[in-house]
Amino acid sequence: AQRVTQPEKLLSVFKGAPVELKCNYSYSGSPExxxxxxxxxxxxxxxxxxxxxxxxxxxxxxxxxxETSFHLKKPFAQEEDSAMYYCALLYNFxxxxxxxxxxxxxxx
Amino acid sequence: xxxxxxxxxxxIKEKRETATLKCYPIPRHDTxxxxxxxxxxxxQFLISFYEKMQSxxxxxxxxxSAQQFSDYHSELNMSSLELGDSALYxxxxxxxxxxxxxxxxxxxxxxxxxx
Numbered sequence: 001a002q003r004v005t006q007p008e009k010l011l012s013v014f015k016g017a018p019v020e021l022k023c024n025y026s027y028s029g030s031p032e033x034x035x036x037x038x039x040x041x042x043x044x045x046x047x048x049x050x051x052x053x054x055x056x057x058x059x060x061x062x063x064x065x066x067e068t069s070f071h072l073k074k075p076f077a078q079e080e081d082s083a084m085y086y087c088a089l090l091y092n093f094x095x096x097x098x099x100x101x102x103x104x105x106x107x108x
Numbered sequence: 109x110x111x112x113x114x115x116x117x118x119x120i121k122e123k124r125e126t127a128t129l130k131c132y133p134i135p136r137h138d139t140x141x142x143x144x145x146x147x148x149x150x151x152q153f154l155i156s157f158y159e160k161m162q163s164x165x166x167x168x169x170x171x172x173s174a175q176q177f178s179d180y181h182s183e184l185n186m187s188s189l190e191l192g193d194s195a196l197y198x199x200x201x202x203x204x205x206x207x208x209x210x211x212x213x214x215x216x217x218x219x220x221x222x223x
Binding site for chain 1: 141163200215217
């Protein structure tokens, strides 16, 4: 069965420190993975998807099929990065499975 | 650019009452998803529609029903409301091409409070 695991409920870092939000998945098919971000009192919005291989707001994520991971990284965290981050798996072409989310808190 | 519109944004109901939430997807989006997010919880998938037909069903209670209309807007009907139904209900839309869905675009959510 498909599953997405985000092991950290809360991640606190200081401004300027590197940050890595972990995401592991299990899916027997070919995965498509996304990171969604939810800033305080705002809607969920797409941050990046693995097929586009972009860097958005300084964040990158690489799909590692060997480790079944799609960790989100940023070398220098900013206070405005504080938000909830959800890793999501698209499976069976039109179904999404969201992880439980990681709250990133960037301290000044 | 047009986004996903949800109404109402806030709704307060008593136990055992009925509530209806509406979702207007982005123009030309043919797929609608409903998610429920309880306080401090992750979004739970309820139900989805593609071209006005139900395409998938998640953890939607039997007290809830939903449909997608000819103009692609969707409504989530909730009856016999319980305290535990208090949550933020998100609608998301996307385009499905050759059976494959692109990214989800979320609305701002409808916050339901059941007293």
